Amino acid sequence: HWHQYDPKTMRLVPDGEIFSTELSDAVWARGDTDRSFVRVLQIEPGNYALTAAGSRFRKSVFVRLKDGKRNAMATSYTIYPERFIDPEAPVDSKMNFLFSVAAGQIAYIGHFEFVRPHALLDMIVRIDYSLDEAAARAALKDYPGITGRMTTLNLGLPTESASR
Numbered sequence: 034h035w036h037q038y039d040p041k042t043m044r045l046v047p048d049g050e051i052f053s054t055e056l057s058d059a060v061w062a063r064g065d066t067d068r069s070f071v072r073v074l075q076i077e078p079g080n081y082a083l084t085a086a087g088s089r090f091r092k093s094v095f096v097r098l099k100d101g102k103r104n105a106m107a108t109s110y111t112i113y114p115e116r117f118i119d120p121e122a123p124v125d126s127k128m129n130f131l132f133s134v135a136a137g138q139i140a141y142i143g144h145f146e147f148v149r150p151h152a153l154l155d156m157i158v159r160i161d162y163s164l165d166e167a168a169a170r171a172a173l174k175d176y177p178g179i180t181g182r183m184t185t186l187n188l189g190l191p192t193e194s195a196s197r
Contacts, residue, residue, distance in 0.1 A: 034085040034092070034114055037077075038124045038131070045084070045096065047120040050077045071144075071165075071172035073179070076134065083130040084122075085114035086147045086157060093147075093157040095129055096122035126196040130162070132186050133194045139183045141169040142195070162189055
């Protein structure tokens with residue numbers, strides 16, 4: 034789950050844009066990582082922070098909750114994390130993956146693997162991040178209406194448009 038944030042205040046934007054990059058089997062147990070998914074989405078221009086991830090029924094939240102508690106990756110909340118997230122929670126480039134996208138920009142933000150300790154436990158113990166530009170370009174071929182140069186935003190490096 035990605036929420037819009039304000040880069041000047043480094044806080045989520047109340048009533049800001051929210052989008053999800055949901056995929057079935059997007060969270061798996063350690064050792065079961067021989068998968069590579071690419072998802073093409075159209076989103077509103079803006080600045081976004083990764084705020085939650087998880088299985089279909091439970092999510093780990095990476096920002097402060099409405100009750101003021103800081104939520105660790107190991108804690109899970111059911112189905113809709115935006116119900117529990119403080120709408121003005123601070124974000125941090127060391128804790129949240131962050132990126133910015135401009136109007137009309139074709140941006141590739143990388144591959145994320147959300148790893149659980151085993152198949153029966155929903156908590157996320159690790160996020161593996163990598164880049165596979167060839168897979169991203171191949172996925173764009175299924176969308177013939179998308180034209181232009183793809184920009185790779187490496188969320189693993191602090192830049193003006195992406196950070197971790």
